[in-house]
Structures are given as C-alpha cells and as structure tokens.
Amino acid sequence: PIIAAVNGVCAGGGVELLLASDIRLAAPHARFGLPEVKWAIYPFGGAAVKLVEQIGYVHAMDLLLTARLVDASYAERINLINRVVPAQTLLDEAIETARLIAANSPVAVQAVREQISRTQVEHALDREALEQALGDRVRASADFSEGVDAFRRKRTPDYG
Numbered sequence: 001p002i003i004a005a006v007n008g009v010c011a012g013g014g015v016e017l018l019l020a021s022d023i024r025l026a027a028p029h030a031r032f033g034l035p036e037v038k039w040a041i042y043p044f045g046g047a048a049v050k051l052v053e054q055i056g057y058v059h060a061m062d063l064l065l066t067a068r069l070v071d072a073s074y075a076e077r078i079n080l081i082n083r084v085v086p087a088q089t090l091l092d093e094a095i096e097t098a099r100l101i102a103a104n105s106p107v108a109v110q111a112v113r114e115q116i117s118r119t120q121v122e123h124a125l126d127r128e129a130l131e132q133a134l135g136d137r138v139r140a141s142a143d144f145s146e147g148v149d150a151f152r153r154k155r156t157p158d159y160g
Contacts (some may be wrong), residue, residue, distance in 0.1 A: 001022040001098075001101050002023075003021065003024075003094045004023070004094075005025065005026070005031070005083070005091055005093070006024070006026040007087060007090055008028040010026075010030060010032045010033075011034065012033075012034060012043075013032065015032060015034050016043070019046070019047060020063060021046075023082055024145075026072040026083075027072065027084070027085065027086070027090050028058065028072050028084050028086070028087065029071075030071070030072040030081075031071055032069065032070050032072075032080055033063060034051075034064055037067050038067035038147070038157065039151045039157065040141065040146060040148070040159070041144070041146030041147060042138040042139070046127065047064075049129075050125045051063065051064065054079070054080070055079050055080050059078040059080075072084045091093065143157075
C-alpha cells in the first residue's frame with residue numbers, strides 16, 4: 001500500500017501522484033489543487049477521471065475548473081485526503097498507519113489492493129485514448145501557447 005504524507009503544496013502532478021495513493025494524511029498547512037486549466041494545460045495522468053471517481057463530480061469539477069488551491073481541512077471534507085494531522089507528527093502517523101497495515105494478513109491486504117487496482121486499471125485503459133485526444137486538442141490551441149507563455153513570464157494569461 002502507498003501512504004501519502006503531504007506537508008506543503010500538492011498541486012498538478014502532485015495531486016496526480018496523490019490520487020494513486022491508498023491512504024492520505026496531510027499537515028494543516030497543506031494545500032491542494034489542479035492549476036492546469038489556468039495555464040491552458042490538460043490534466044494528464046488520469047487526474048480528471050480519478051478525481052471524479054474518488055471525490056465525486058461536483059468536488060472534482062470545482063477543483064478542475066477553478067484551478068484554485070484548497071486547504072487541508074477542505075481536502076479532508078471532500079475526501080481528497082483521509083485526515084489532517086499535526087505537522088510535527090505527520091511522518092510518525094504515516095509510519096504508524098503502515099505498521100497497522102503490516103500487522104494484518106499480507107495475503108488479504110494484497111488481495112484487497114489487487115481487486116481495487118484491477119478495477120482502476122480496466123477503467124484507465126478505456127479512457128487513455130480519449131485523454132490523449134483531448135490533451136492533443138488543448139496543446140494545439142492558441143490558448144496553450146498563451147498559457148505557457150504567461151506561466152513562464154509569471155503573468156496572468158489573457159485568453160480574450
């Protein structure tokens with residue numbers, strides 16, 4: 001099992017990695033978001049679909065379309081993370097969670113993970129071609145050029 005312990009900003013690819021973890025802990029000051037659309041970038045790594053599956057449509061659309069960062073308590077409320085723990089005990093909590101898992105039957109733990117993983121992989125194979133086509137369309141747009149230029153120059157993009 002993969003246990004994530006977030007102790008800062010978790011954005012873009014960081015959220016994509018977070019979505020692949022099994023259990024998620026975060027310090028109170030942690031922040032989460034998918035800022036890709038602000039810069040005319042399509043969120044790859046299956047983030048769009050995984051987010052809907054894991055936190056529900058309305059919360060996923062909020063994060064994906066607004067590109068805003070949310071705090072740890074909000075992330076916990078929408079089930080993006082399991083729980084908020086004090087920063088000074090974050091790593092200890094993650095290790096204790098791993099110990100609790102390790103104390104269980106390895107065969108049973110592996111079987112549970114395999115069932116869930118196989119279901120997710122089957123969904124992933126179905127959506128890869130669409131994700132690639134949508135990403136290609138975004139990258140071929142004038143918005144993409146403007147978004148990347150704005151990001152590099154640290155300015156607000158103008159999609160007008």
